[in-house]
Amino acid sequence: MAPPSHCHTFNGGAPLPPQNGAISVDTPATAQCARMLDAEEFRRQGHQVVDFIADYLAGLGEYPVHPSVTPGFLRRQLPADAPSRPEPDAFAAALRDVRDIILPGLTHWQSPRHFAHFPASSSTVGALGEALAAGINVVPFTWAASPAATELEMVVIDWLGKALHLPGSLLFAGGGGGTILGTSCEAILCALVAARDRKLAEIGGKRIGDLVVYGSDQTHFAFRKAARIAGIQRDHCREIPTYRDDMFALSPAELRAAMQGDVDAGLVPLFLCATVGTTQTTAVDPIRELCTVAATHGVWVHVDAAYAGSALVCPEFRDVIAGAEAVDSFSMNAHKWLLANNDCCAMWVKTPSALVSALGTEQEYILKDAAADGHDVVDYKDWSTTLTRRFRALKLWLVLRCYGVEGLRCHVRSHVRMAAAFEGMVRADARFELVTPRRFALVCFRLRSPEKYGGEKTANELNRRLLEEVNAASSGPYMSSGKVGGVYMLRCAVGSTLTEERHVRDAWKVVQDRATSLLRKMEIIYSVLVKPRNGRGDTAKAAAGARDDDDSAKKARARQLTVRTTSINGAGCRPAEEEDADGARRQPYGKLAVEDLYAVVVIGEATPVNFSSRRRAK
Numbered sequence: 001m002a003p004p005s006h007c008h009t010f011n012g013g014a015p016l017p018p019q020n021g022a023i024s025v026d027t028p029a030t031a032q033c034a035r036m037l038d039a040e041e042f043r044r045q046g047h048q049v050v051d052f053i054a055d056y057l058a059g060l061g062e063y064p065v066h067p068s069v070t071p072g073f074l075r076r077q078l079p080a081d082a083p084s085r086p087e088p089d090a091f092a093a094a095l096r097d098v099r100d101i102i103l104p105g106l107t108h109w110q111s112p113r114h115f116a117h118f119p120a121s122s123s124t125v126g127a128l129g130e131a132l133a134a135g136i137n138v139v140p141f142t143w144a145a146s147p148a149a150t151e152l153e154m155v156v157i158d159w160l161g162k163a164l165h166l167p168g169s170l171l172f173a174g175g176g177g178g179t180i181l182g183t184s185c186e187a188i189l190c191a192l193v194a195a196r197d198r199k200l201a202e203i204g205g206k207r208i209g210d211l212v213v214y215g216s217d218q219t220h221f222a223f224r225k226a227a228r229i230a231g232i233q234r235d236h237c238r239e240i241p242t243y244r245d246d247m248f249a250l251s252p253a254e255l256r257a258a259m260q261g262d263v264d265a266g267l268v269p270l271f272l273c274a275t276v277g278t279t280q281t282t283a284v285d286p287i288r289e290l291c292t293v294a295a296t297h298g299v300w301v302h303v304d305a306a307y308a309g310s311a312l313v314c315p316e317f318r319d320v321i322a323g324a325e326a327v328d329s330f331s332m333n334a335h336k337w338l339l340a341n342n343d344c345c346a347m348w349v350k351t352p353s354a355l356v357s358a359l360g361t362e363q364e365y366i367l368k369d370a371a372a373d374g375h376d377v378v379d380y381k382d383w384s385t386t387l388t389r390r391f392r393a394l395k396l397w398l399v400l401r402c403y404g405v406e407g408l409r410c411h412v413r414s415h416v417r418m419a420a421a422f423e424g425m426v427r428a429d430a431r432f433e434l435v436t437p438r439r440f441a442l443v444c445f446r447l448r449s450p451e452k453y454g455g456e457k458t459a460n461e462l463n464r465r466l467l468e469e470v471n472a473a474s475s476g477p478y479m480s481s482g483k484v485g486g487v488y489m490l491r492c493a494v495g496s497t498l499t500e501e502r503h504v505r506d507a508w509k510v511v512q513d514r515a516t517s518l519l520r521k522m523e524i525i526y527s528v529l530v531k532p533r534n535g536r537g538d539t540a541k542a543a544a545g546a547r548d549d550d551d552s553a554k555k556a557r558a559r560q561l562t563v564r565t566t567s568i569n570g571a572g573c574r575p576a577e578e579e580d581a582d583g584a585r586r587q588p589y590g591k592l593a594v595e596d597l598y599a600v601v602v603i604g605e606a607t608p609v610n611f612s613s614r615r616r617a618k
């Protein structure tokens, strides 16, 4: 492969001549520096980038959503060191590399066929808002450091809070307030640190080892991470079990019991991280009831609505935060489903002073500005863990302004509608089941494993294989998995801005087709290994012939299958055939666990199976 374009150096690779032993400051490089923030150069490069992105968006549907690359593929193609001097028109050359070697190695989160994880729903306005903020490049750590940026953030966080129907007590207008961070991980950490310091001020700093925090077994790992960073002992992080019958929501009764148990043991309940829209199944913890339990122990309640918070823009989802007036803090990712490109996590707190007490810095002489003296200004550096921060408010403001709250509702509702359609397709196919009923735009489902192949015993393995096959389909959908209550499931999260109904229909067709082929393979192996049969080859051929391929494919399959069954038998695991009462010859493989049959189906595809050693290893 030809080296990437940026391997070329500015002077064609020839070393620059030394000048009387002195370090040379050569003219071409100096000239290059002078153009680093040149308006006309920006215009020229900016047009190239806009064209590039426009072409990317226009062709996005054609990319495989997930690349088939192996670790190290890109590092092998790039030089180990940065170029010491740029090649001529390095920017255009770099864009070519982005097109030719970087894009093919990306997972395309904006693809209309991206149904994995949660969406990174984006918009052109969101992207341009990012560009605008990067171009203006201010650092609004204090009000004085960039007054308009700070005030825009205060305005836009209230706009968003109102649009999401949050209680007034969380907004600046109601005595609370909010900020825009990068991620929910940061938001949960900031809230927890504020809660910790408030509690320690009450009970004494030495008791930090007694503090206990609570979530469910569905709470995002961001919570455990935050607890660790905040100095909470690892074994003081309660993960209360949830159940399928409760749709994996946290039970107030179990929370009460856990807190009481801790109090009885001399510990101090500190913080509850409730979730509205859990990562695996979008479960909704009952906020009102949980707050009542928490209040009896003076526990700070944070609501993590990273994904589902966006849905609150639609009044029909308001009930999922019923009782939120009692929460202490709330966060959601507008970059997940509300068209504000990465990254954009909004966080609100009821008592900003608690946040500022925990995260504020006093020795900031150099940051003081006379203009702010005597005014009650917000210095956002005191609301989070960082000093330097991005002007994210600009992007969110643009998104709200250009699409309007109605536009955002329309965006969310279109995905909810498509997810409902997908859910209907799953329900209509008796081979599948929903793992939990859909609430937002995520459908959690799985293929039922027929009883004769082991039922529940083989279901997880069957679905794991199904997901692999679905994601391997060229120009197919890309989905992800989850495991709740021991049940492995596929997750289809509808949320890409470009997704249309046809993509959802096509995705379901791929799932159905792959399921059909997987079940056929199971049936073939089952018929070869378990069912009464007349002769090995005949059965194999008959089974292969059941596929509706053309003749030559049938023959090839039959040959493969015969070879495969022979090699299984050749591995020494085929005992003598038995004769049934009616004289039909039967192999006693029915005694083998169905997982073994399944392993034969699955592993036999890729590698020769040494069946006897598999069984010995058990």
Ligand SMILES: Cc1ncc(COP(=O)(O)O)c(C=O)c1O
Pocket: 118, 182, 183, 184, 185, 186, 220, 222, 275, 277, 278, 279, 304, 305, 306, 307, 333, 345
């Ligand atoms: C419910 C929930 N909380 C927290 C997070 C973490 O979000 P972030 O990556 O913004 O920290 C996620 C991520 O998907 C999530 O689903």
